[in-house]
Structures are given as C-alpha cells and as structure tokens.
Amino acid sequence: MTQALLREIIDYANRANPYPLYEELRKTPVSHDGTGPYVVSTYYEIHSLLHDPRISSDSRNLKATGDDPLGESADDEGAALPPSFLKLDPPDHDRLRRMTNRPFGPPHTPHRVHDMRDELHGLVDGLIDGIATSGDLDRVDLVDQFAYPFPVTVICRLLGVPHEDEPRFHVWAETLAASLDPDPDADPAQRGKGTTDARMELGMYLAGLIEERRKNPGDDMLSQLATADGPDGAMTTMEALSTSALLLIAGHETTVNLITNGMLTLLRHPDVLQRLREEPGLSVPIVEELLRYEPPVQLLPQRTTLSDIEVAGVAIPKGASLWLVLASGNRDPKRFENPDRFDPDRKDIQHLGLGSGIHSCFGAPLARQEAQLALSELARRLVNPRLLEDPPPYRQNAVLRGPRHLPIACDGVLPKAA
Amino acid sequence: MTGERTRDGSLEQLKREGRIVVVGASLAGLRAAETMRDKGFTGSLTMIGDEPYEPYDRPPLSKQVLLGNAVADHTALPRRRAIDADWRLGVPATGLDMAARTVRLGNGDEVEYDRLLIATGVRARPWPNPEEAELEGVFVLRTRDDGEGLQRALAAGPRRVLVIGAGFTGSEIASACRERGLNVTVAERGEAPLVGALGAVIGRVAAEMHREHDVDLRTGVMVTALEGDPAGRVRAAHLSDGSSVEADVVVVSLGAQRNTEWLAGSGLGAGPRGIACDAGCRAFDVRGIVTDDIFVAGDVARSPHALFGYQFLSLEHWGNAVAQADTAAHNMLSESADRRPHLWVPAFWSSQFGVNIKSVGVPPMGTEIIVTQGSLSERRFAAVYGYQGRVIAAVTFDNCRWLPFYEHQIESTAPFPPPYSTVDRRPEGNKPVPADFPDPSVPTHGPTITLSGYSPADRKMTFTPGR
Known part of the structure; x- marks a missing residue:
C-alpha cells in the first residue's frame, strides 16, 4: 500500500500535483512497506528527525540497499568526486561547511550576498530586456529565457568563473541537470556517457581554475576556498572541487524551481501578483510562503538511522533508509492552518522548504535574494502576463520538482528601472 | 446550560x-x-x-554594547x-x-x-562593601545605564579590567574586554568559570577558553577588598590568596x-x-x-x-x-x-570568546555528564546531563542545531546514559563522568538556574565575600 503510494508519487503522471498523494501519505506519519524506505510525511516528525543526531546523511551508514523507488537517479553528484558536505556527517561536514561559509556569510563575510545585489539586479534587467527584444511575446518560456540562465550566471560570478567561460558552464549545468531528470525516451547509454563527459569536463575545468586561483587569488569564493588559511587550515584540491561542484549543482536547479514555481503560483493567484506589482517588498513574504507551498526540494531521500529509533510509534531499525517528505510536512494541517491555501500574509511560516538542522540550505540567503528580485521584477515589468498551459510540462524529477517549461504570453515589457 | x-x-x-x-x-x-x-x-x-x-x-x-557595536539606547x-x-x-x-x-x-x-x-x-548584586562600591570605576552590569557607563569606561582604554565572578555575565564581559584588546583579570571563587551553571567538567573547558584568549583567570580566590586612590578612583583589588591586582575598572558580576x-x-x-x-x-x-x-x-x-x-x-x-x-x-x-500551566523547558544561550553556548533543561540537577557529540578539547560538542537514570539537561558549544533533540529527550524523560549512537561520537562519549557541580552551600556567583527546594522558608542565599 505504501509502496504503491510511493510509486504514484514517483510516477510522472502525478508530477503536476502530488499534494493529494501527500495528504494520503500523512494518514500514516511513518510509513514503510517491505524493503522500501521509511517515509516520514508529517511536520513535527520531520522537524525532529532533522535535528536528531541518530540520523546520518552519510550513505556509507546505509545497510544493504533495499528497494529504492528512486533508483540510481538519486545520485546527483557522481562517484568521481569524494562526497561533498551535503552527504557527510560531523565532524567532516561541519569542518567543510564552516570553511565554505567563511568566504560566503557571517560572521567572517557578512556582506557577500548583500553586495551581489546590484550585480543580480543587472542580470535580471538584462534577461527581462532579452524577453522584450525576443520579439515573440505571445510565447515566452520563463524557464529557458529567465529562470534557467539566471542562477547559473550567479553561481559563476560567486565562484569567480571568468565571464568568457560562462557559456561552457551553462552547457555543463544543462547536461548535468538533464541527468537528474532522465527523459524516459532517451537512450540511457547515450545519456550516461554525456553526463560522465560533462562531469569530467566540469571537474577538469574547476581543478584547473582552483590551481590558477591558488597562484593568483582574487576576492571570489573559489580563490578563498583554495587559499583558506583559517583555523581549519586549507581545503585539499579534491575537497575544493567537490565543494564547488556542490555549490554549482545544489544551488542551481533548486533556484530555477523556486523562481519557476513562484511565477506559476503568482499567475494562478492574480490578486497576489497585482499586490506584488504595487508593493515590491511583498516579495519577501511571498518567497517564504512559496518555500512552504511549493518547495523546490520535495523530499530528502538520503538519510539513514545510526541506531534503532522510534518515530510516531513506529520502530525503525538501525541502517534503515529514511525519506523526509518536506513538501508534505509543509502542508500538514496539524502545523499550518489552511495548509493548501497560498497565503503570503501568513504570520506563522516556519516551513521546511530549506530544511532545518545542520544541513539546512547553505545558499539560502542567496537563493532568497535571487527569487525575491526575480519575482518582483517579473511582476513589475511584464504587462498582463498569462499562462499558456496549466499545468505546464514538468521535469521528470520527483525530488527537485519543477516545470520544465513555463510558457506564458504577455502584452508588453515595461522598461527597466532607471 | x-x-x-x-x-x-x-x-x-x-x-x-x-x-x-x-x-x-x-x-x-x-x-x-x-x-x-x-x-x-x-x-x-x-x-x-x-x-x-x-x-x-x-x-x-554584555555583548554588542560592550564592544561598541551597538549603542545602549x-x-x-x-x-x-x-x-x-x-x-x-x-x-x-x-x-x-x-x-x-x-x-x-x-x-x-x-x-x-x-x-x-x-x-x-x-x-545586579552590588559589591557588599558600600564604600568600596562607590569608588569611581566600579561597575555592575544589569541596566542600560550600567551598559552605557561600562562601555564608556572600556572605550577610555583602562590599563586593566578586573571582573569579579566568572558566571555567564562575567565571562561575556571578559570576552568583550579581550576583543577590545584590554588586559583583563577574572577572579572566581569556584574552581572554574560557569561551574555553578554547568558544572566543573564544562567549567574546565570555559577556563581554557579564558586562558587561550589571554585572560588572567584566577580561580579558587575571592576579592576581599577594593582599594581607591585619594581621588576616589579604584586602583587595586586585594585577593584572598594574598595577592593584589591593579585595575582601573572593576566589574562586580556576582549574580542577581x-x-x-x-x-x-x-x-x-x-x-x-x-x-x-x-x-x-x-x-x-x-x-x-x-x-x-x-x-x-x-x-x-x-x-x-x-x-x-x-x-x-x-x-x-x-x-x-x-x-x-x-x-x-x-x-x-x-x-x-x-488556564494553562507554565511548562517551558529551561533554555539559555551565551556568546563568549567566539563560541556559542546553549543549554536546555536544568544542568545543576545533573550528577553525571556524557559528551554525546564532538569533543571537549575541540570546544565543539553536545553533552548530556543525567540524574537518576534520566536525561535532565544538555549543553552545546558551537553545536546548537542538535538541541531540539535533547530538549525532547528531557521532556520525555529519556534514559541516561543514552543507549543510542549518534553522529560524531568520540571515545570520550563512551562513558559518563561526574558532572562535578560545586557544593550548593558554598556561595559562588550564583548559578543561572536556582533550584530552591520545596519550601519557601528554607535557606537564604546571601553572598559572603569571606575572610
């Protein structure tokens, strides 16, 4: 029964609206069937497991892999690199994350994200100008023309990838993203090879760049990762490599989905879109509510128990695979009033959209800023935007869930702010 | 009806x-x-x-204001x-x-x-000798005016600051002084900072933090007298071990x-x-x-x-x-x-010497302690206090994201020592040790949490500066 429900959640046919399935899932807060994972779907249980030191993120603690409904597609980083801190436990996780945070956020670099604001604004302006000059306002794909290119460029700037190399980055990112999102009709062998090649090329490129920055450091993050001299010493080249690959991949797809889910939701709630147009500051609560209502990461499929534990009356043995269905916890009526209502005026909004605990989203401040800027500028400049397909076509991926295309039409594009 | x-x-x-x-x-x-x-x-x-x-x-x-990063008003x-x-x-x-x-x-x-x-x-508990307490340069820290006055005194660049009492407030003041590059001596009656609130196992970690940041930490001593100059400014303090400390700012941090x-x-x-x-x-x-x-x-x-x-x-x-x-x-x-009962699980935080300290439960009830995650020597850890076979409290140094778990352990009277394994368990986490709280009848700076017994009429808590 559970397994059947899981298959339905994975089933592409239900991608556009998995929420009724989650509602069904929540009737059993911890569900398990045969050899599959233990699936946790209610808010308080997920929240407490995210802070539970008996839970590991390191797949080496997983006992014999049972029946994984996600199959191999869950492996998003590739075996060629050592695990990034996303897939490590303390103390290694803490050390690498601390070192990565040093050039990124407070207390050592409190201004990095804030200082990117003008640059982000410029990128948003440019992409919307591009929509205006594309000539065809009757069919605009907000994914390909906006939500996709924006975050890749931002990551390039953050890491310090030279501008002339950015186009190569876009190609690699697209190939790797496609590997996360297998097209069921494509030839798996072909696809596999393309992915491996892209990973290899990206790895080689980053390794070269890291070496170069060691010799001639700038004030970008890659330089600072490569030349770190804080209390934790320096990162090895492999560590710097897997960390920058993590920032690229984890920071990219999720932000694309946040922005796309955001525009989709706003177009379905024209009253909110109109309010945002008049009041750009509303983008802050809108993005928080989006992280609850349509989180870019629907579930965390990589946790493992280090001990026998009990959750909501269910005994989970050591070494079991856990799925934490964040998107379901976000719609738990025991936690949120009217959970299926999109309501940016919600006062009580401690969502699970960015996770919680030690693995909570590293790039959250940047992702929030990107999404807030993107949504408020799109709302302000697109004249009378409307959805051409509802629901739009979705990507395969059930974990990093979002539309593959978001076709809209609009009557015009207002000029960028002076 | x-x-x-x-x-x-x-x-x-x-x-x-x-x-x-x-x-x-x-x-x-x-x-x-x-x-x-x-x-x-x-x-x-x-x-x-x-x-x-x-x-x-x-x-x-006791934090941003003393550093001059925020204005008291x-x-x-x-x-x-x-x-x-x-x-x-x-x-x-x-x-x-x-x-x-x-x-x-x-x-x-x-x-x-x-x-x-x-x-x-x-x-704030005042310095027990009223004349000495009146000396210019002697402070307590509780109110906005206290904070503003102390901040100004620190900004004037005193040659040495003496902090009397190494509870949380005293330790935070010492930390702020060091961050401002000021010489600071801390006099503590107990064997280590924070012993009243967290016990000596954790207190010894705190003592290392003080010493590593070049605080002149003196434990097991009391300040017996403050000495002023003819102009009525504090100039020195005399300690119970016969030594004296020359200081032009003295902060009395003896609890409340x-x-x-x-x-x-x-x-x-x-x-x-x-x-x-x-x-x-x-x-x-x-x-x-x-x-x-x-x-x-x-x-x-x-x-x-x-x-x-x-x-x-x-x-x-x-x-x-x-x-x-x-x-x-x-x-x-x-x-x-x-009506509802007040069932809040005690919790507090402190930030000192660049370390975030957080606690839940009632540590002084604990008789034993075990480091369940990380390591005392790295000063990044989570430790759990046990009392009669159950988890009664927990403390973290730079590890606060795990605290909700331990809070739930306390609420559900989970067994102690914890029977489960955790991420980042080290050899020191295999066995509980005595938590080593001081004898509660010995007056100290006053623990943050006061367990005051069943009867409102039992012992009084008064500070005695000793001989």
Whole structure:
C-alpha cells in the first residue's frame, strides 16, 4: 500500500500535483512497506528527525540497499568526486561547511550576498530586456529565457568563473541537470556517457581554475576556498572541487524551481501578483510562503538511522533508509492552518522548504535574494502576463520538482528601472 | 446550560472594562501586556517601571554594547503590537495592599487594580562593601545605564579590567574586554568559570577558553577588598590568596538579587528567592494560599515544574520571561478551566570568546555528564546531563542545531546514559563522568538556574565575600 503510494508519487503522471498523494501519505506519519524506505510525511516528525543526531546523511551508514523507488537517479553528484558536505556527517561536514561559509556569510563575510545585489539586479534587467527584444511575446518560456540562465550566471560570478567561460558552464549545468531528470525516451547509454563527459569536463575545468586561483587569488569564493588559511587550515584540491561542484549543482536547479514555481503560483493567484506589482517588498513574504507551498526540494531521500529509533510509534531499525517528505510536512494541517491555501500574509511560516538542522540550505540567503528580485521584477515589468498551459510540462524529477517549461504570453515589457 | 451557570459574566466584564496593572516594564511585562491586548482586553492597562526607559533588551548589554557595536539606547525591545497603556516610568512600586487592591508608588500615588502582574525581575548584586562600591570605576552590569557607563569606561582604554565572578555575565564581559584588546583579570571563587551553571567538567573547558584568549583567570580566590586612590578612583583589588591586582575598572558580576523588597509586609509569599507562584503563575500569599488576582512572571517568579519533580524553579532566562509572561497574561483573562500551566523547558544561550553556548533543561540537577557529540578539547560538542537514570539537561558549544533533540529527550524523560549512537561520537562519549557541580552551600556567583527546594522558608542565599 505504501509502496504503491510511493510509486504514484514517483510516477510522472502525478508530477503536476502530488499534494493529494501527500495528504494520503500523512494518514500514516511513518510509513514503510517491505524493503522500501521509511517515509516520514508529517511536520513535527520531520522537524525532529532533522535535528536528531541518530540520523546520518552519510550513505556509507546505509545497510544493504533495499528497494529504492528512486533508483540510481538519486545520485546527483557522481562517484568521481569524494562526497561533498551535503552527504557527510560531523565532524567532516561541519569542518567543510564552516570553511565554505567563511568566504560566503557571517560572521567572517557578512556582506557577500548583500553586495551581489546590484550585480543580480543587472542580470535580471538584462534577461527581462532579452524577453522584450525576443520579439515573440505571445510565447515566452520563463524557464529557458529567465529562470534557467539566471542562477547559473550567479553561481559563476560567486565562484569567480571568468565571464568568457560562462557559456561552457551553462552547457555543463544543462547536461548535468538533464541527468537528474532522465527523459524516459532517451537512450540511457547515450545519456550516461554525456553526463560522465560533462562531469569530467566540469571537474577538469574547476581543478584547473582552483590551481590558477591558488597562484593568483582574487576576492571570489573559489580563490578563498583554495587559499583558506583559517583555523581549519586549507581545503585539499579534491575537497575544493567537490565543494564547488556542490555549490554549482545544489544551488542551481533548486533556484530555477523556486523562481519557476513562484511565477506559476503568482499567475494562478492574480490578486497576489497585482499586490506584488504595487508593493515590491511583498516579495519577501511571498518567497517564504512559496518555500512552504511549493518547495523546490520535495523530499530528502538520503538519510539513514545510526541506531534503532522510534518515530510516531513506529520502530525503525538501525541502517534503515529514511525519506523526509518536506513538501508534505509543509502542508500538514496539524502545523499550518489552511495548509493548501497560498497565503503570503501568513504570520506563522516556519516551513521546511530549506530544511532545518545542520544541513539546512547553505545558499539560502542567496537563493532568497535571487527569487525575491526575480519575482518582483517579473511582476513589475511584464504587462498582463498569462499562462499558456496549466499545468505546464514538468521535469521528470520527483525530488527537485519543477516545470520544465513555463510558457506564458504577455502584452508588453515595461522598461527597466532607471 | 452549564456554560451560563459557570460563566457569570465577570470575566467578560473584566476583559471589557477591568483595570490591569503590570509592575515591571521590561521584557516580561511588555510581552504580557501585548498578549492581554491580543486576547481582547480593552480595559485600562498601567505599566509601572522604576527605570525611566521604555522596555529594552538586556542580552546585548554584555555583548554588542560592550564592544561598541551597538549603542545602549538602541536596545529598545521591538513591539509586537500597540498596547495603549498608561506608562508610569521612572517611578518604583513601593508597596502592595492586597485587601484594597492597590499598588503604592514611590511618588506617593496609589494605583488600583482588578488584576495585578508582578514582573519586577532582578537587579545586579552590588559589591557588599558600600564604600568600596562607590569608588569611581566600579561597575555592575544589569541596566542600560550600567551598559552605557561600562562601555564608556572600556572605550577610555583602562590599563586593566578586573571582573569579579566568572558566571555567564562575567565571562561575556571578559570576552568583550579581550576583543577590545584590554588586559583583563577574572577572579572566581569556584574552581572554574560557569561551574555553578554547568558544572566543573564544562567549567574546565570555559577556563581554557579564558586562558587561550589571554585572560588572567584566577580561580579558587575571592576579592576581599577594593582599594581607591585619594581621588576616589579604584586602583587595586586585594585577593584572598594574598595577592593584589591593579585595575582601573572593576566589574562586580556576582549574580542577581530579586526585586521583592517592596512587597515586604504585604502578605504576599515574596522573599529573597523570589515570589512563589503556582504552575499557572498565580502568586502564593505567605500562608501558602494561592491568590486569584495577583500573577507573577519572569526572573522574579519561582514556580513548580512538573518535569523537574515539581521543584520551584526560578529562571533568569530571556526565553522564560517571554513564555511565562504569555502564560500569565492568558491565565489572567481566562476562566479557571481554561488556564494553562507554565511548562517551558529551561533554555539559555551565551556568546563568549567566539563560541556559542546553549543549554536546555536544568544542568545543576545533573550528577553525571556524557559528551554525546564532538569533543571537549575541540570546544565543539553536545553533552548530556543525567540524574537518576534520566536525561535532565544538555549543553552545546558551537553545536546548537542538535538541541531540539535533547530538549525532547528531557521532556520525555529519556534514559541516561543514552543507549543510542549518534553522529560524531568520540571515545570520550563512551562513558559518563561526574558532572562535578560545586557544593550548593558554598556561595559562588550564583548559578543561572536556582533550584530552591520545596519550601519557601528554607535557606537564604546571601553572598559572603569571606575572610
């Protein structure tokens, strides 16, 4: 029964609206069937497991892999690199994350994200100008023309990838993203090879760049990762490599989905879109509510128990695979009033959209800023935007869930702010 | 129609046109007032505070303010909503007439109430010798004015600062001094900093932090006298080991005293250890009978906690003030069946020497401690305190994201030592060791959490500076 429900959640046919399935899932807060994972779907249980030191993120603690409904597609980083801190436990996780945070956020670099604001604004302006000059306002794909290119460029700037190399980055990112999102009709062998090649090329490129920055450091993050001299010493080249690959991949797809889910939701709630147009500051609560209502990461499929534990009356043995269905916890009526209502005026909004605990989203401040800027500028400049397909076509991926295309039409594009 | 029989309309009348007086215009008082208005109280609300300022936040005073990163008068508490109150600031309450339901003020005024909330908090324990305490350069740290004065003294670049008492406030002050590059000596009567609050196992970690940051830490000693120069400025302190320390700024950080003197003779169950109240925040009178119109919240309250053997706990914690104020306000405007108990699990934080320290539960109840995650020597760890086979408290250094788990362990009286394995378990996490709290009969800087026994009439806590 559970397994059947899981298959339905994975089933592409239900991608556009998995929420009724989650509602069904929540009737059993911890569900398990045969050899599959233990699936946790209610808010308080997920929240407490995210802070539970008996839970590991390191797949080496997983006992014999049972029946994984996600199959191999869950492996998003590739075996060629050592695990990034996303897939490590303390103390290694803490050390690498601390070192990565040093050039990124407070207390050592409190201004990095804030200082990117003008640059982000410029990128948003440019992409919307591009929509205006594309000539065809009757069919605009907000994914390909906006939500996709924006975050890749931002990551390039953050890491310090030279501008002339950015186009190569876009190609690699697209190939790797496609590997996360297998097209069921494509030839798996072909696809596999393309992915491996892209990973290899990206790895080689980053390794070269890291070496170069060691010799001639700038004030970008890659330089600072490569030349770190804080209390934790320096990162090895492999560590710097897997960390920058993590920032690229984890920071990219999720932000694309946040922005796309955001525009989709706003177009379905024209009253909110109109309010945002008049009041750009509303983008802050809108993005928080989006992280609850349509989180870019629907579930965390990589946790493992280090001990026998009990959750909501269910005994989970050591070494079991856990799925934490964040998107379901976000719609738990025991936690949120009217959970299926999109309501940016919600006062009580401690969502699970960015996770919680030690693995909570590293790039959250940047992702929030990107999404807030993107949504408020799109709302302000697109004249009378409307959805051409509802629901739009979705990507395969059930974990990093979002539309593959978001076709809209609009009557015009207002000029960028002076 | 039981509803009509039990609800005689008096509560509705109270909510509509009652008179509520809040004595104590700080965190607890403000949050309670806001909750009352939220609950639809439209009667008159009087806020009485002895300080001339609107409610402000105290934690920054020993941190950002001392570093000069924040100005003391920019610490006003954010308001959750308008409370439309009659503010009587800069005037202390001096007496209570329970029969006439009036609060007497320092300026002779009397204020009548239908419901009274007492949130008068604590004040810094002064240096016991009044003449020495008057010397220029001798400070305590509790109020905005204290913070502003100490900040100015530190900014003037003293040759050496002496901090007396290495509790949380004393340690934070020492940390701020070092961050400003000032020489600082810390004199602590116990064997290590923070021993009263966290025990000596953790205290020894804190001592290493002090020494690594070049604090001149002297433990197991008391300051016996402060010496002034002819101009009345402090110049040195004499210690019980016969040594002396030359210092031009001395900060007395010996814990707090409860502001209950104004209730002497009123008939309320108030004394040096606070005001006893029930789990619903209703004050006891001296006969041990619970009052129905007087409520207590914040640092000045002592209330029984079901999780900790119904001991009366008095907690000087920011979070406790907020939670208890909310419960008190709710109960003040509720029928008895709708009242809620104050069941907040004690929690506090500190930041010193670049380390974030957080704790849940009641560490001083612990007899044993085990490091479940990380390592004491790396100063990144989570440790759990055990009492009679159960988890009673936890503390983290730079590891606070795991605390909700341990809080739940305490709430569910989980077994100790923990039978499970965790991420980042080290060899030192295999076996519990004695938590090593000092003998509670030895006066020290005063632990953050006071376990004050079952009876309001037992030991008093007075500081004796010794020989």
